[in-house]
Amino acid sequence: MSDVWNEGYFTDVGYTYGYYREINPVFQRFCLLINGYAAPEPQGGNHCELGFGQGVSINIHAAAIPGHYLGTDFNPAHAAHANTLAEASGSGARLFDDSFEQLLNRDDLPQFDSISLHGIWTWVSRENHKIIAEFARRHLKPGGVFYNSYNCFPGWSPAYPLRQLFALHDRYASTHHGAVERVDQALKFTEALLAANPNYLKAAPQLPERLKGIMEHDRHYLAHEYFNREWNCMYFTDVVDALSPAKLDYAASASPLDTVPAVNLRPDAVAFLKGIEHPILREQARDYFINQQFRKDLYVRGARRVLATEQIERLLDTRFVLMQDASTISLKVKGPAGEAALQEEVYQPLIATLAAQDYRPKTLRQLAADSQGIVYPLLQQAMAVLVGMGAVAPCQSEAAEHEVKKRCQALNQHLCQRARLSKEIETLASPVIGGGITVGRFQQLFLLAIAQGKKKPAEWAQAAWQLLGSQGQRIVKEGKTLATPEENLAELTAQATEFGEKRLPILKALQVA
Numbered sequence: 001m002s003d004v005w006n007e008g009y010f011t012d013v014g015y016t017y018g019y020y021r022e023i024n025p026v027f028q029r030f031c032l033l034i035n036g037y038a039a040p041e042p043q044g045g046n047h048c049e050l051g052f053g054q055g056v057s058i059n060i061h062a063a064a065i066p067g068h069y070l071g072t073d074f075n076p077a078h079a080a081h082a083n084t085l086a087e088a089s090g091s092g093a094r095l096f097d098d099s100f101e102q103l104l105n106r107d108d109l110p111q112f113d114s115i116s117l118h119g120i121w122t123w124v125s126r127e128n129h130k131i132i133a134e135f136a137r138r139h140l141k142p143g144g145v146f147y148n149s150y151n152c153f154p155g156w157s158p159a160y161p162l163r164q165l166f167a168l169h170d171r172y173a174s175t176h177h178g179a180v181e182r183v184d185q186a187l188k189f190t191e192a193l194l195a196a197n198p199n200y201l202k203a204a205p206q207l208p209e210r211l212k213g214i215m216e217h218d219r220h221y222l223a224h225e226y227f228n229r230e231w232n233c234m235y236f237t238d239v240v241d242a243l244s245p246a247k248l249d250y251a252a253s254a255s256p257l258d259t260v261p262a263v264n265l266r267p268d269a270v271a272f273l274k275g276i277e278h279p280i281l282r283e284q285a286r287d288y289f290i291n292q293q294f295r296k297d298l299y300v301r302g303a304r305r306v307l308a309t310e311q312i313e314r315l316l317d318t319r320f321v322l323m324q325d326a327s328t329i330s331l332k333v334k335g336p337a338g339e340a341a342l343q344e345e346v347y348q349p350l351i352a353t354l355a356a357q358d359y360r361p362k363t364l365r366q367l368a369a370d371s372q373g374i375v376y377p378l379l380q381q382a383m384a385v386l387v388g389m390g391a392v393a394p395c396q397s398e399a400a401e402h403e404v405k406k407r408c409q410a411l412n413q414h415l416c417q418r419a420r421l422s423k424e425i426e427t428l429a430s431p432v433i434g435g436g437i438t439v440g441r442f443q444q445l446f447l448l449a450i451a452q453g454k455k456k457p458a459e460w461a462q463a464a465w466q467l468l469g470s471q472g473q474r475i476v477k478e479g480k481t482l483a484t485p486e487e488n489l490a491e492l493t494a495q496a497t498e499f500g501e502k503r504l505p506i507l508k509a510l511q512v513a
Contacts, residue, residue: 016054016221019427021393022254022296023049023057023116024435025065028145030318030394031298034259034384035252036311038304040143042434043067043400045113048139050103050132051120055082055095056425057436062091063407065434066400068110069093072103088414089407089429100124100131104138114145121150121239123228129242136246136301146248146299151233155293158204160233162211165190166226180219183227187215236295237284249303250280254296257388260381263335265289290336315380316365319395320387321432321509325502326355329391346374346382354392359509361395361432396434404431405511412512413451419444420467430510437510442492446499447513457496464496465489 021027025042032039042065049058049071059082062069069091073079079097086093096103103109115136121129136146169186176182194201194208201207214222234242240250257263261270269289276282286292306314322329329351331342353370354362368379386392395401408429415425423441430437439447442464449463465488468475475482475491482488507513 016218016224017056017424017426018053019056019060019436019438020118021435022147022149023118024061024433025067025114025145026394026396026434028114028116028147028254028298030387031254031256032145032252032300033306033311033314033318034256034380036305036308037251037300038143038306039145040113041397042113043396043403046070046110048112048115050100050115050117050135051124052078052082052095054078055085056427057118058082058095059085059089059091059093059411060427060429060436061434062086062093063089063411064404064429064431064436065396066403067113070095070109070112072096072098072100074099074102085411085414089411091407091411100128100135104131104135109139111141112139112144113141114147115140116147118147118149121148122232122234123224123230124232125230126232129232130245133243133246133248136243136248140246140248140301142302143304144301146243146246146301147254147297148239148243148299149254149294149296150239152239152287152292152295153233153235154288155291156233159207159210161200161204162190162207162214163226163231165193167229167231170227179223183219183222186227187211187222191215235284236287236292236297237280239295239297240280243299247301248299249301250283250297251300251303252298254298255388256384257333257335259384260335260388262337263333263340263385264337266337312376312380315383316368317363319361319363319398320354320367320383320392321361321395322351322354322359322391322506323393323433323437323510324391325506326351328502329386330389333385333389342382342385346371346378347386349374350379350382350386351391359505361509393433393435395432400434401431401511404434407431408511412447416444416448416451420448428507428512430512432510437507437512439507439512442495443499443503446496447507450513457500458493460499461489461492461496464492468492 025047029039029042045067047061047067047069052058052071052073055078058069058071070093073082074097076097079095082095086095117132140146166186169189170182173189174182174185176185190211194211273282273286276285331344331347333340333342349371350367353367364383368376371379383392387394408431412428415428418425419441426438426440427436428439445464445467446460449460454460454463469485469488475488477491482491504513
């Protein structure tokens with residue numbers, strides 16, 4: 001692939017089809033609010049994603065949240081795919097294959113309420129960092145939100161040489177043109193180098209284990225993650241400085257669990273950080289205690305703190321919904337400080353209330369009324385933990401939900417039809433949360449069967465097996481391929497039964513089914 005337009009970015013294979021909730025403006029608003037910052041209502045605004053990959057996230061948000069969506073990814077194959085999703089939903093999203101510089105120079109752009117980049121900053125040049133900052137300076141509204149995620153130091157420091165070895169082998173010694181083969185060659189070279197016991201292993205003895213973990217990943221993902229010409233891993237404060245020309249203030253993490261010190265820090269670390277007055281220095285010092293490798297940062301153009309009373313009122317009026325069957329939610333949470341047990345007397349009543357009335361969304365005010373005896377600060381922390389775990393999601397307004405319902409249905413129908421052929425996209429759009437929820441391929445096939453009027457799990461399984469069997473596909477269970485039609489149908493029936501009992505009620509509450 002020519003470097004004339006790709007600027008050294010790995011474009012030999014398409015990027016993965018992942019969905020990232022951190023780009024969801026509804027989710028961003030919640031993260032800012034629990035950290036005490038004013039956050040604009042996302043509905044009806046203008047939202048931009050820079051480097052949207054295959055376009056899954058931007059299209060789910062464009063379908064699921066009222067407003068106008070615009071984005072770019074300079075790989076034309078990505079942009080073409082993203083536009084097929086936009087056409088399917090009828091969202092009107094404007095999706096280009098412009099470079100960041102070309103987008104900056106357009107004269108037909110609005111002022112944005114949010115600009116988001118997920119996993120882009122590390123893999124573009126320092127010159128593009130300046131262009132991104134200038135884009136935000138020109139096009140982000142005062143009070144607008146800027147989301148940026150990136151690999152960072154100090155966590156990456158010990159393993160940084162691995163990436164260097166991958167890239168150098170690909171540049172100087174690769175004998176293949178195919179992306180998968182090139183990645184495999186570089187991995188084997190690095191594995192052999194470490195096996196020869198270089199002195200560096202004395203300083204970084206964990207490298208072989210780190211390499212082993214890397215080698216388990218999908219090769220297409222690794223190509224995009226490690227094999228770009230640019231790989232600018234940075235400290236948090238370096239990124240703060242790079243974005244300062246855009247008048248962006250660091251506000252909060254887009255990881256709600258970061259608001260819970262006990263999950264992330266030992267008591268001595270909490271005490272030390274409390275003694276640091278400057279917020280930027282305190283945040284950078286925190287990365288050393290966490291050994292942070294990847295940051296998810298929310299900036300605001302003119303960050304404004306709200307009064308504690310206003311924060312409480314806004315959170316009390318926010319609706320929340322369960323994303324998992326209540327019986328499957330773990331009462332343990334893992335963080336950098338280790339595993340913590342959640343207080344059953346706090347979390348069980350909350351989960352039970354959220355599961356009541358067929359999982360219908362409830363405001364935090366309703367949850368508080370049904371959880372008498374739980375003081376508000378503990379209630380807010382519990383919601384931050386449940387959202388951080390992915391067990392619960394904040395919702396948008398009911399008016400917004402009704403406005404986008406048909407767009408979500410159209411996009412989901414398109415995605416479920418695609419599931420007949422592959423499992424590329426395993427996310428569907430929910431008008432309730434304004435974002436995506438993971439729905440596996442077989443579950444999407446069950447939804448198609450339900451849409452066709454089939455009522456029972458056995459019928460859903462039969463419809464799915466007719467399709468899979470005609471394609472010569474077989475189910476793999478516990479590492480073993482099921483050989484006979486009877487075995488495959490029995491497994492699908494078991495999965496369909498569990499889907500009907502545990503997953504379908506959630507999808508109905510989210511208006512996905």
